[in-house]
Amino acid sequence: MRLRLLLRQATSSIGASIAIMVIVAVAAGLFTAWPRLSRATFADEVTFQMAQTNANARALTGTALGWPVGAFDTSTTYAAALDAVEGVVDEAGPMLRPNLGDPELLISVGMPPVNPTGTGMPFDAPTPRPADLAGRFFELRAIDSLLEHATIVAGTEPAAWPGLQLDASGDGSTAPATQIEVMFSVHTAQRLGVSVGDELSGWPSPEAPASPEAAEPVVAVVTGLFEATDQDEEYWQFQVSGLTPRIASDPNAGDFAIGAAYVHPDTAQALSSSALRPTTSVWIPVAVGTGDVAGLLDDLRDVTARNIPLGESGFGGGLQMRLGSQLIDVLDRAITSQRGTSAVLTLVAAGPVGVTFALLALGTRLSVSRRRATLALANARGGSPWQIRGALAAEGLVLGVPAALLGAAAATVLVPESFQLGDYGLPALAALAPAVLLASEKLPSLRTQRADISTRSSSRWRWVAEVLLVAIAGGAVYLLLSRGLQATTTTTVDPLTTATPLLISLAAAVLATRLFPFPMRLVHAAARRGRGLAAFLGSARAIRESGGGLVPMLALLVGTSIAIFSTAMLSTLSTGVGEATLAANGAEMRLAGPPYSDEVVAEIEGVEGVAATARVFAEPQTALTAGESTRQATLYAVDTATLGIVQTGVTGALALPAGMAALEGEAIPIVLSSALLPEEDGLDLSVRIGSLVPVTQVGTAAAAAGFAEGPLWAVVDLELLREVTGQNLVPRLLLVDLEPDADVDAVTTEVSRIVGGIGTIATSSGQQSAFLSSPSAISMQVGFVVALVVSVLQSVLALVLTLVLAAPERGRLVAVLRTLGIGARDSRRLVSWELVPLGIVALVVGTVLGLALPHLVVATVDLSPFTGQSSPPVVYDGGRLALVLAGVLAILGLTLLVASAVARRLSLSVLRIGDAT
Numbered sequence: 016m017r018l019r020l021l022l023r024q025a026t027s028s029i030g031a032s033i034a035i036m037v038i039v040a041v042a043a044g045l046f047t048a049w050p051r052l053s054r055a056t057f058a059d060e061v062t063f064q065m066a067q068t069n070a071n072a073r074a075l076t077g078t079a080l081g082w083p084v085g086a087f088d089t090s091t092t093y094a095a096a097l098d099a100v101e102g103v104v105d106e107a108g109p110m111l112r113p114n115l116g117d118p119e120l121l122i123s124v125g126m127p128p129v130n131p132t133g134t135g136m137p138f139d140a141p142t143p144r145p146a147d148l149a150g151r152f153f154e155l156r157a158i159d160s161l162l163e164h165a166t167i168v169a170g171t172e173p174a175a176w177p178g179l180q181l182d183a184s185g186d187g188s189t190a191p192a193t194q195i196e197v198m199f200s201v202h203t204a205q206r207l208g209v210s211v212g213d214e215l216s217g218w219p220s221p222e223a224p225a226s227p228e229a230a231e232p233v234v235a236v237v238t239g240l241f242e243a244t245d246q247d248e249e250y251w252q253f254q255v256s257g258l259t260p261r262i263a264s265d266p267n268a269g270d271f272a273i274g275a276a277y278v279h280p281d282t283a284q285a286l287s288s289s290a291l292r293p294t295t296s297v298w299i300p301v302a303v304g305t306g307d308v309a310g311l312l313d314d315l316r317d318v319t320a321r322n323i324p325l326g327e328s329g330f331g332g333g334l335q336m337r338l339g340s341q342l343i344d345v346l347d348r349a350i351t352s353q354r355g356t357s358a359v360l361t362l363v364a365a366g367p368v369g370v371t372f373a374l375l376a377l378g379t380r381l382s383v384s385r386r387r388a389t390l391a392l393a394n395a396r397g398g399s400p401w402q403i404r405g406a407l408a409a410e411g412l413v414l415g416v417p418a419a420l421l422g423a424a425a426a427t428v429l430v431p432e433s434f435q436l437g438d439y440g441l442p443a444l445a446a447l448a449p450a451v452l453l454a455s456e457k458l459p460s461l462r463t464q465r466a467d468i469s470t471r472s473s474s475r476w477r478w479v480a481e482v483l484l485v486a487i488a489g490g491a492v493y494l495l496l497s498r499g500l501q502a503t504t505t506t507t508v509d510p511l512t513t514a515t516p517l518l519i520s521l522a523a524a525v526l527a528t529r530l531f532p533f534p535m536r537l538v539h540a541a542a543r544r545g546r547g548l549a550a551f552l553g554s555a556r557a558i559r560e561s562g563g564g565l566v567p568m569l570a571l572l573v574g575t576s577i578a579i580f581s582t583a584m585l586s587t588l589s590t591g592v593g594e595a596t597l598a599a600n601g602a603e604m605r606l607a608g609p610p611y612s613d614e615v616v617a618e619i620e621g622v623e624g625v626a627a628t629a630r631v632f633a634e635p636q637t638a639l640t641a642g643e644s645t646r647q648a649t650l651y652a653v654d655t656a657t658l659g660i661v662q663t664g665v666t667g668a669l670a671l672p673a674g675m676a677a678l679e680g681e682a683i684p685i686v687l688s689s690a691l692l693p694e695e696d697g698l699d700l701s702v703r704i705g706s707l708v709p710v711t712q713v714g715t716a717a718a719a720a721g722f723a724e725g726p727l728w729a730v731v732d733l734e735l736l737r738e739v740t741g742q743n744l745v746p747r748l749l750l751v752d753l754e755p756d757a758d759v760d761a762v763t764t765e766v767s768r769i770v771g772g773i774g775t776i777a778t779s780s781g782q783q784s785a786f787l788s789s790p791s792a793i794s795m796q797v798g799f800v801v802a803l804v805v806s807v808l809q810s811v812l813a814l815v816l817t818l819v820l821a822a823p824e825r826g827r828l829v830a831v832l833r834t835l836g837i838g839a840r841d842s843r844r845l846v847s848w849e850l851v852p853l854g855i856v857a858l859v860v861g862t863v864l865g866l867a868l869p870h871l872v873v874a875t876v877d878l879s880p881f882t883g884q885s886s887p888p889v890v891y892d893g894g895r896l897a898l899v900l901a902g903v904l905a906i907l908g909l910t911l912l913v914a915s916a917v918a919r920r921l922s923l924s925v926l927r928i929g930d931a932t
Contacts, residue, residue, distance in 0.1 A: 031382035034816070035411075036418040038378060039445050042371045043422030045805070046441035049364065051432040052794070057308070057353040059790035064349040065303040065342065070249035072341040075103070075115075075299040075318060081334035082287040083122065083295050083325035093157065093280040096120055096325045100297050103323060103338070108314030110307050116300030117160070119253060122283045123294045125154040126219055133263070134292055135273035138235070139217040142208045149269035151207045153215065153235070153276040155197065155291075156257075157283040162241070164250045165200075170211040170239030173198050173278055178285025193232070195221075197276035198239040200258045207260060207274050213237045215276075221289030235276060253298045264610055264745065295325065295334060301342055308346055315343050352791045352880035359876055360798040363581065365517040366573040367802060368441070370809045372448055373566045377816045379411070379452040384820060390458060404454040411450030419446030481525045488522035491515040495875050516868060520576065524569040527860045531568075532558045535852060552845060567850065570813035571857035572864065574806035575903060579865025581799035582899045586892040587869060588795070589787070591882025596782040598666040601721015602629070604751035604759075606766065608774020611749050615769060619749070622765045624757030629654045629661040631722045631748040632733055638703040639729060641693035648691055650702055651722060652733040652744055661752040667720035669730065672713050676732045682711040683731050683739060689717045690726035702729070704740050722748055792881065807903065811910045814850060850911060862900065866891070 065073060083096035100118040107115060125134030135152025144151055162172065173196035197215075204210060213236070220233035243251060243258055251257055260274035287293070322335045383390065390403060423442045495515050535558045542551040597603070606619075611630065620628050630653065637650040655675035662668035675684050685700070692715055693700070700710045710731065719730065737744050753762060759780050767776055786792060869889045872878075878887055 031378060031385055032414055034812075035375065035378045035382065035414050035449050038371065038374055038812075039415050039418040039449060040422035042375075042445045043419040043442035044426040045422075046368075046445060047423040047426035047438055048430045050435070050438045051426070051430040053353075053357055053360075054432050054435075055430065056356070056790050056794040057349075060353050061308055061346065061349045062303060063790050064345045064352075068341060068345050069252055070300060071252040071255075071298070073301050073303075073345070074253070074342075075297075075301060075315075075338045075340045076253075077297045077323070077336040077338040079295050079325075079334050079336045080293070081295060082283070082293045083120070083334055084284040084287050091284070093120070093122070093159065093283055096295075097159065099323065099325050100299070103318060104299065107318055108310070110310035111301075111314035111318065114302045114311070116302065119158060119160055119250075119298040121254075121296040121298070122157040122280075123154055123296065124156070124283070124286055124291045125294075127292050133261075133273065134294070135271070136218040138215040140207075140209050140213045140215050142210065142213065145206070145208050145272075147270065148208075148272050149265065150271045152271060152273040153197075153199075153207070153218075154273065155195075155235075155282075155286070156275045156277050157280045158254075158277070159280040160250075161277055164245070164248060165241040165243050167198075167239050167241050168201060170198070170237070173238050173282070175279040175281035176285050178288070194234055194236045195278060195282060196238045197235045197278055198241060199237060199274060199276060201240050201242050202258055203260050203274040204237070204240050206272050209237055211237050211240060219291065221286050221291055249300065295336065297323070297325075297336060297338065299338070301340065308350065312343065312346050312350075315340060315346075319343070348880060349791075351877065352789070355876055355878055355880055356791045356795045356798075359584070359795060359872060360802075361513050362516050362872065362876075363577060363798065363802045365513050365515075366520050366577060367805050367809060369517045369521065370570050370573050370806070370813075371445070373569055374809060374812055374816065375445075375448045376452050377566045377813065377820065379449060379456060381816055381820045382453065383407070383456045400458060403458060407453040407456070408450040411453040412447075415446045415449035419443070481529070484518070484525060485522045488515070488518035491518050492871070495871070498875070515871070519864065519868075520569065520573050523860050523864055524565060524572050524857075527572065527856050528565050528568050531853065531856055534856075538852070552848075556845075556848065567810075567813040567817045568853055568857050570806075570810045571854055571907070572861040574803075574810035575858050575861025575900075576865035576868065577802050577806045578899050578903050579862055579896060580868045581803050582896050583866065583869045583889060583891055584872065585796065585799060586890045586895065587873070587887060588792075588878070588881050590890040591878065591884060591887040592786055592792075593779070593783050594666050594887075595882050595884070596786065597664065597779040598668075598720045600777055600779040600782060601665065602661045602750035603753045603779050604762070604766070605721070605777045606749040606751065606770065606774060607777075608747065609770065610745040610747055611770070612745060616749065618769050619751065619766055622762055622769070624754050624759075624762040625766075626752045626754050626757075627657050627660045628752070629658040629750040630733055630746040631750065632736075632744045632746040633722070633748065634704060634744075637729075639691065640699075640701045640703075640707075642695065642698035644693070646691065646727065648688075648727040648729055649723070649725065650704070651719070651728060651730045652736045652746075653722070653730060654734075655730075655732045658750070661750045662721065663752070665720050667718045669716050669719035669723070671730070675713070676735055678735065678739075679711050679713075682709040683735055684713040685710040686714040686716060686730045687712055688719075688723070688726060688728045689715055691729060704736065705742060706740065708736075708739055721750055786881075795881075807906055810907060814854075814907070814910050818849065847911070854907060854911070858900075858904070 083091070083099075084093055085091035097118070097120045100120055104112065104115045104118060123134070125136050128134055134154055136154065137150060137152050140151075176195045194214075199207070199209065209215065215235040215237070216232065218235070246258060254275075255261075256273070257275050260272040263271045263273060265271070283293075319337065319339050322337055325334050325336055419442050422445075423439060491511060492515060495511055498511075539551070539555055539558060611619075616628055616630060619625060632652040634650040634652070636647050638645050639648050639650075655671050658669065658671060669686070671686060672684075675686075677684075682700075685702075693712075700712060701707050702710055710729075719728065723730075733744065733746070736742075751766075753759065759778055763776055763778060763781075770776075787796075873886045873889060878884065
């Protein structure tokens, strides 16, 4: 019997019960999906960042000068050195080891670096040198995995060079073998002008120091040519210049080609007793993968912190090497990016989460009010409060638990991710919320009551709670601003950062609700002087019943603030990303790679859409003398007349003083970096570019976006430096400014054609698009949209529930007024007066709050992964803000019209004898 009564009670207000179940199901689904989507986005971000990093930068790499092998120690062979590198893989941590590939060991042998050919060794060959080359060079390379990635197409594989051999006289003297067998790639051989069987002589051959009287010098014999099995394979990113020779240019001499001549790996051991310069390189591929990113970072840092011994220390062999990987920075950047995304989105989501529970409170109040007579009768006939509240709690569990399970299960299936118990904390609260809220509702009685006589709350503790809430919100803001960016130094979302926006929204809603009667009294006073009954009664009811509008006020306020906040943050982030990519690029278009002759630059300037160009010539390791002190710096020679035009709007651009293109006496004007300033003023300055060139300082700068790297650099005018030195300084960097309406893709295609597809062409718009396509950036944009949609729907639901909840009292009032002769038009106006003034206040306060919240975000969340600045300036797009606000107004206005029509149908229209008035 009792069960039947409980069932009849639960089904007596089926509409309210369905509303509660829908709210709980949707909330549980969103609460479950949110952390799972966050983890999925993080995994996608890590994969994206790793995939954007080339194999050589991603790998564990190390380079050291010295031999890992020894000529007089059979234990220090190439194989033994490779085994030592393979030990790094075996000893790697559990997160890193599955991602590591087969290690590679490369020994490059040449001369001490000679500008501009590096370690290349000049040689003579039977075939003439190509006419377009000023010289041809090679360096010897030893690596055992070459033929796993290449195929011999002519000749044979090189044999090991035996090195020193006993002289045939038998007196114990030694003499070197006369031939070292080498192998080139087909393209390298063609470019150098060599073929199978050629003897390469004239290079600093590795004759033994103990036998300088050797009759025959050592020559390199070309035994074979090879081609790559797959030239796009990541292996060749490590084998720089393995397939094609490196071209070095000298402004006065011309081009030099430096090719790789591969020898048998055991030849390196025989070479270790020579005076040639060895460079040992290690490369361990790292595959793109996800998993425990923190653990992977720890394993990477552990490997890169250790010294790897290669060979035994002693004569002719032994070195220590430390590996490094740009993957550490990549993963750190991915973590920081996702952390910022999570912090911002969690901050945005806090408001709708709070509104969700407020809507549940409104729904449970509606459920109780619909059964007011039944509950009052149960109370009057002996039902204790505990029994009635227990029945309501049981009903809440019946409604909430299945709905929450359904929502959480749907989210779990739709967002496949690893199971974590913490994902179901908020869904569990949503499941229990109806039971708690129903049980805590004020029980009705049979005595007729009017709750609209006074604006004072029926709870004496309400004022205390509201004052405490405002104080807590103010304290949270103070702590957050005082602590600043420390909120992003942990790997989890900061609770204070998450709670503060919700506390601010609640405090704003409380203050708006409490202050709402004051402007309404002015409206009511004006309505009293008018002749309209609806305005008079509507304003009076709005003043009396303002305390019951907290939930719709909160929902409308949060919805409006999120709409404004999301729009402002999207404008701020997109502007910041645009400025950051433009600063990194140096101009709207950046060309780097081959030498850009004056003829090529002139042809590029003639392309439709190109506004101006600025050439940049770089001369590293230039000697700058100040008095008796000399320092090494990178000298940049630029088009000083056009650099400022090309870099208009570029953050960190170098501002050059006037007169850079004219001599000051006999000295060239020069701008020095801040770190390069002489300790004393008035010292004579000069730079050495072939010869000593006097310069005079005309300015200093901390940065030169787009081309200056490192702390030590200086800038002069390109044409002036050419004139003074007489050298043909050909730049390898070109900054290009585009017309405002230029077709970037078309310009890029035409410029690529002009330069023959050689080098790199980067555009700031392309880099911005690439960044905004990253998982973190996409999730932030989608998150803003989802939060906006959810908050608008919550506002709609709050309006509907509020109007439906007030229907009985409104119906009694309308019945009385209709009995007195009021028309249907005034009845409709009365419904509008219930929410229109409240909605206007909520929209105004929500707009102000939405405009203020971005400042809180940029002050407390590190946005540098998105904008290049930890705290970028907030950008407001007036047109976009007006459009979004108009959209919110249109949606809420339409909702109000529909809800008003429904509310009028639910209201009583006939006054019956015995009805309370």
